[in-house]
Amino acid sequence: xxxxxxxxxxxxxxxxxxxxxxxxxxxxxxxxxxxxxxxxxxxxxxxxxxxxxxxxxxxxxxxxxxxxxxxxxxxxxxxxxxxxxxxxxxxxxxxxxxxxxxxxxxxxxxxxxxxxxxxxxxxxxxxxxxxxxxxxxxxxxxxxxxxxxxxxxxxxxxxxxxxxxxxxxxxxxxx
Numbered sequence: 001x002x003x004x005x006x007x008x009x010x011x012x013x014x015x016x017x018x019x020x021x022x023x024x025x026x027x028x029x030x031x032x033x034x035x036x037x038x039x040x041x042x043x044x045x046x047x048x049x050x051x052x053x054x055x056x057x058x059x060x061x062x063x064x065x066x067x068x069x070x071x072x073x074x075x076x077x078x079x080x081x082x083x084x085x086x087x088x089x090x091x092x093x094x095x096x097x098x099x100x101x102x103x104x105x106x107x108x109x110x111x112x113x114x115x116x117x118x119x120x121x122x123x124x125x126x127x128x129x130x131x132x133x134x135x136x137x138x139x140x141x142x143x144x145x146x147x148x149x150x151x152x153x154x155x156x157x158x159x160x161x162x163x164x165x166x167x168x169x170x171x172x173x174x175x
Contacts, residue, residue, distance in 0.1 A: 015170075015171045015172075015173055016106075016119060016120075016121045016170055016171070016172055016173060017121065017172075017173040017174075018104060018121040018122065018123045018172055018173060018174065018175045019120070019121070019122060019123070019175070020122070020123055020125075020175065021105065021122040021123060021124045021125070021128055021130065025120075025122070026122060026130065028109060028118070029107040029109070029120070029132060029133060029136045029138075030056070030092070030107075030130055030131045030132040030133045030136060031054060031055055031056045031130065031131045031133075032128055032129075032130055033053045033055060033094070033096065033128060033129035033130060033131065034053075034127070034128060035051075035053075035096065035097075035127050035128060035129055036127045037051055038051070039051045040052050053129070055092075055094050055129075055131045055152075056092060056131050056133065057092055057094065057131065057152065058091055058092040058133075058134045058154075059091045059092060059152070059153065059154040060091075060154070061089075061090040061091050061134065061154060061156075062090045062156055062157075062158055062160075063156050063157055063158075064090055064091055064154035064155060064156030064160075065154070065155060065156065066152060066153075066154065066155075067152075067153060067154070067155035068150065068151070068152055069150075069151045069153070070098070070148050070149070070150055070151070071095075071141055071148065071149045071151050072147075072148050073101065073103070073141050073143035073146065073147060073148070073149060074143065074146055075143050075144055075145050075146050076142050076143060076144070078104060078142075078144055078172060079171050079172050079173070080169065080170055080171045080172045081169030081170060081171050082106050082139050082142075082166065082169060082170045082171075082172070083165060083166055083169050083170075084139070084140075084163055084164060084165050084166060085106070085107075085108060085114050085137040085138060085139055085163075085164050085166065086137070086138060086139075086140060086161055086162060086163045086164070087135055087136060087137045087138065087161075087162050087164075088132075088134065088135070088153070088154070088160045088161060088162075089134065089135050089160060089162065090134065090154055090156065090158065090160040091134055091153060091154025091156075091160060092131050092132060092133060092134050092153070092154070093131070093132045093151065093152070093153045094129065094130070094131040094132075094151065094152040094153070095129055095130055095131075095141065095149050095150075095151055096129035096149060096150040096151075096152075097124075097126050097127075097128075097129065097147060097148075097149055097150075098147070098148040098149060098150050099126075099145075099147040099148050100126035100127070100145075100147065101126055101143050101144070101145040101146065101147025101148070101149065102123065102124060102125055102126050102143070102144040102145050103123075103124045103141060103142055103143045103144055103149075104121060104122070104123055104124070104142040104144060104172060105121070105122040105123075105124055105130065105138065105139075105142070106119070106120070106121050106138065106139035106142070106170065106172070107119070107120055107122070107132070107136055107137060107138045107139075108120070108136075108137040108138075109136065109137065110137055113164050114137040114164055114166075116166075116167075119170070121172050121173075123144075123175045126145070126147075137164065
């Protein structure tokens with residue numbers, strides 16, 4: 001389903017180091033959106049530059065349709081602890097900061113439950129967005145700054161949020 005991924009067997013689950021969000025390290029979990037990359041083309045008689053982002057959106061599963069929302073997030077403790085992960089099996093989820101707010105992204109792979117050997121923490125700058133692949137386990141939005149995030153996700157007749165409690169709280173280390 002997803003590309004092969006690095007293992008995290010040399011670190012205890014209790015404390016997890018964070019790393020900067022990059023396209024390469026995040027690829028098993030989703031796509032990184034570089035919001036300030038050079039535009040792909042000039043539009044509007046040269047007054048704007050258009051940047052098409054390869055977001056990998058997957059929003060139509062199980063009679064779903066795309067929905068655009070704004071999440072108004074309050075800053076949280078960047079160290080956690082984190083006690084749960086959730087996933088959406090029927091659609092991807094994309095987060096784009098509207099006000100330059102940073103966030104932390106705790107993710108894991110796994111079929112029936114999160115595979116804790118794949119647990120990773122990424123620090124997302126206020127100039128990046130990201131799309132989580134359908135089925136990627138993740139912690140709910142952990143903003144480091146108060147701010148608003150544009151969210152593109154699937155909405156449909158069937159609820160699409162599965163929650164899994166972690167065996168112990170995960171603390172997040174510094175970047």
